[in-house]
Amino acid sequence: MHIVVCIKQVPDSAQIRIHPVTNTIMRQGVPTIINPFDLFALEEALALRDRFGGTVTVITMGPPMADAALRKALSFGADRAILLTDRLFAGSDTLATSYVLSSAIARIGQETPVDMVFTGKQTIDGDTAQVGPGIAVRLGLNQLTYVERIVELDPSLRRIVVHRRAEGGVQVLETRLPCLITMLEGTNHIRFAGMDDMFRAARAEIATWGAAEAGVDEPGRCGLRGSPTVVKKVFAPTPRTEKATPIETSGKSPQEIADAAIDVIFAAKPSLRSEMAGRRQAG
Amino acid sequence: MPDAKRPTPARPGAAGRSKELPEHLKAYKGVWVFVELERGQVHPVSWELIGEGRKLADTLGVEVGAVVLGPPAGRVGAVAAEAAHYGADVAYVIESPVLADYRTVPFTEALTDLVNTFKPEILLLGATTLGRDLAGSVATTLATGLTADCTALAIDLETRSMASTRPTFGGSLLCTIHTLNFRPQMATVRPRVMEMPAPDPARQIRVVAHHLDMAEDDIVTKVLDFIPDSDQDKARLAFADVVVAGGLGLGGPENFALVKDLASVLGAEYGGSRPLVQKGWITADRQIGQTGKTIRPKLYIAAGISGAVQHRVGTEGADVIVAINTDAKAPIFEFATYAIVGDALTILPALTEAFARRLGAQRAVAAE
Numbered sequence A: 001m002h003i004v005v006c007i008k009q010v011p012d013s014a015q016i017r018i019h020p021v022t023n024t025i026m027r028q029g030v031p032t033i034i035n036p037f038d039l040f041a042l043e044e045a046l047a048l049r050d051r052f053g054g055t056v057t058v059i060t061m062g063p064p065m066a067d068a069a070l071r072k073a074l075s076f077g078a079d080r081a082i083l084l085t086d087r088l089f090a091g092s093d094t095l096a097t098s099y100v101l102s103s104a105i106a107r108i109g110q111e112t113p114v115d116m117v118f119t120g121k122q123t124i125d126g127d128t129a130q131v132g133p134g135i136a137v138r139l140g141l142n143q144l145t146y147v148e149r150i151v152e153l154d155p156s157l158r159r160i161v162v163h164r165r166a167e168g169g170v171q172v173l174e175t176r177l178p179c180l181i182t183m184l185e186g187t188n189h190i191r192f193a194g195m196d197d198m199f200r201a202a203r204a205e206i207a208t209w210g211a212a213e214a215g216v217d218e219p220g221r222c223g224l225r226g227s228p229t230v231v232k233k234v235f236a237p238t239p240r241t242e243k244a245t246p247i248e249t250s251g252k253s254p255q256e257i258a259d260a261a262i263d264v265i266f267a268a269k270p271s272l273r274s275e276m277a278g279r280r281q282a283g
Numbered sequence B: 001m002p003d004a005k006r007p008t009p010a011r012p013g014a015a016g017r018s019k020e021l022p023e024h025l026k027a028y029k030g031v032w033v034f035v036e037l038e039r040g041q042v043h044p045v046s047w048e049l050i051g052e053g054r055k056l057a058d059t060l061g062v063e064v065g066a067v068v069l070g071p072p073a074g075r076v077g078a079v080a081a082e083a084a085h086y087g088a089d090v091a092y093v094i095e096s097p098v099l100a101d102y103r104t105v106p107f108t109e110a111l112t113d114l115v116n117t118f119k120p121e122i123l124l125l126g127a128t129t130l131g132r133d134l135a136g137s138v139a140t141t142l143a144t145g146l147t148a149d150c151t152a153l154a155i156d157l158e159t160r161s162m163a164s165t166r167p168t169f170g171g172s173l174l175c176t177i178h179t180l181n182f183r184p185q186m187a188t189v190r191p192r193v194m195e196m197p198a199p200d201p202a203r204q205i206r207v208v209a210h211h212l213d214m215a216e217d218d219i220v221t222k223v224l225d226f227i228p229d230s231d232q233d234k235a236r237l238a239f240a241d242v243v244v245a246g247g248l249g250l251g252g253p254e255n256f257a258l259v260k261d262l263a264s265v266l267g268a269e270y271g272g273s274r275p276l277v278q279k280g281w282i283t284a285d286r287q288i289g290q291t292g293k294t295i296r297p298k299l300y301i302a303a304g305i306s307g308a309v310q311h312r313v314g315t316e317g318a319d320v321i322v323a324i325n326t327d328a329k330a331p332i333f334e335f336a337t338y339a340i341v342g343d344a345l346t347i348l349p350a351l352t353e354a355f356a357r358r359l360g361a362q363r364a365v366a367a368e
Ligand SMILES: Cc1cc2nc3c(=O)[nH]c(=O)nc-3n(C[C@H](O)[C@H](O)[C@H](O)COP(=O)(O)OP(=O)(O)OC[C@H]3O[C@@H](n4cnc5c(N)ncnc54)[C@H](O)[C@@H]3O)c2cc1C
Pocket: A013, A124, A125, A127, B169, B170, B171, B172, B246, B247, B248, B249, B250, B272, B273, B274, B275, B276, B287, B288, B289, B290, B291, B292, B293, B303, B304, B305, B306, B307, B308, B309, B310, B311, B314, B324, B325, B326, B327, B330, B342, B343, B344, B345
């Protein structure tokens, strides 16, 4: 089995701060992490390799510093890591990103055919869930999104059965390898990095591919130039014209505050009083 | 690679960002909505999007098209007729046995073929698991721009392009994205973000039936089974009339009971901000906001929630928002209706007690 996992390095959203005056994102000094959703993809891939043998190759497209995310993936036990980095890639939207990633995967597959590609459900910064399907279409892989569980996998028959989260239930899908899986969150737990793997990761040479090495034959299809979507403006949401009406709290007891709040709520929405009482009676 | 099948898109070269639309793209007219019909049911987000598509189409002076795909002798015809009630002018329908259950390949083939044949300038889909799976696949096949999880859509008449607004990384900013030199312009929108239009049963649909040249043998992926969720609880938060939610300001998981207590007295649903899910205080299906549920209740009570933009976009549709926060400068007070600057840990129990007392009295009156 040869499995490729796509991971992205993202700023740790828990530590992002907004500049209080300019209202812009303060990225400086914010630590980076592997996109949390991608860890479920990575663990699933590692578990399959442990079961069936083979290789897990991790790739990321990003700035040179994204090699830290790859090193982390190696410490969890991935076999090989490739960093896709080139000034041409900067400013890629999802269409351009999936073009670069799929070109690289095709190139990787020329050495050892790729049986499965894993991506996370979505990134926490782009947050689109589009890159996975984009790769599947470009490489002609059978697409399995929002996978909760791999129920059966037979590498020799090249058959796979999965549970896919759908609206209102779970679809049981059967398809053939090669396939692309976007893994749902909460489906597994990333393993602890072992000592051996941590040493190996620290020493590892991480292959760095520019556009040419990644097999990007049309530079006009990646980066800003290859991105059909254009961000025209970034802005702070406008405050509502009417400010929130304050409910007096200073010098009041919690009970007085609560009664005052209920008075204004029922004044604003008279129907709520009987609806709530009715629901309580029914429930 | 399936690239060979792709129509050659215009590449944004040196003049790539110009205002003038390339000649061959001027033929693209109309606003389309993909109607999500699964196992005989239409996902409500489709009707919400037809309502929104109607507004865009009226600004552009074009028609609203509803795309309805499904098996023969199923509900395709009835659903197409219903689409008119919500504002569609024309339905593009394909009935084929391969469209009985959702699968990426036949649905992508059907939708891209319709787009290439009838050339809409805008294509909207619900940001559901189905819609996102399909949108990503279709946009790549058509090599056009797709903006995910939009919270507002508008038309920029100067460029005749759609302005798609969505929250951007960081927690307090929005960005507006355009697809200038490619058609159709695609966007997904989450359920409950747009308002459900009032249906008009008198409106009639024009049906354009199309043929899909695909047989079951052409499709590798098979649906073996569908296991419906037993827990119908999941959907309720989005449709609840009253919602009580807590955030990190509650201080610890043990205090979340204060939120549940108030919700239970009100017969309300409860939820929380995303960090509570990440910390394991509540389950993921209780998350409110951009990456959780969008809610449109009559009353929303938010306790200890700062009101980051991802939270705001999921709650702004509420009629009345009561926010409890110790910080008078918290962003939530910029969109709340009523502001209680105070400690949620004392005010929540007081509200629970006062509501119980007053609703109890109400019930006694009703019983007399
Ligand atoms: C891509 C992306 C998607 C996201 N999606 C979502 C989403 O869907 N939903 C969501 O909610 N967030 C989402 N977030 C996170 C969002 O940006 C905020 O980080 C989050 O909403 C903050 O949660 P909070 O208000 O509970 O915590 P905080 O921001 O820490 O706010 C806590 C608040 O409690 C107040 N407080 C403290 N003590 C008390 C007390 N005793 N009584 C009353 N008030 C008190 C504080 O003044 C403060 O305002 C997303 C972020 C990203 C990057």
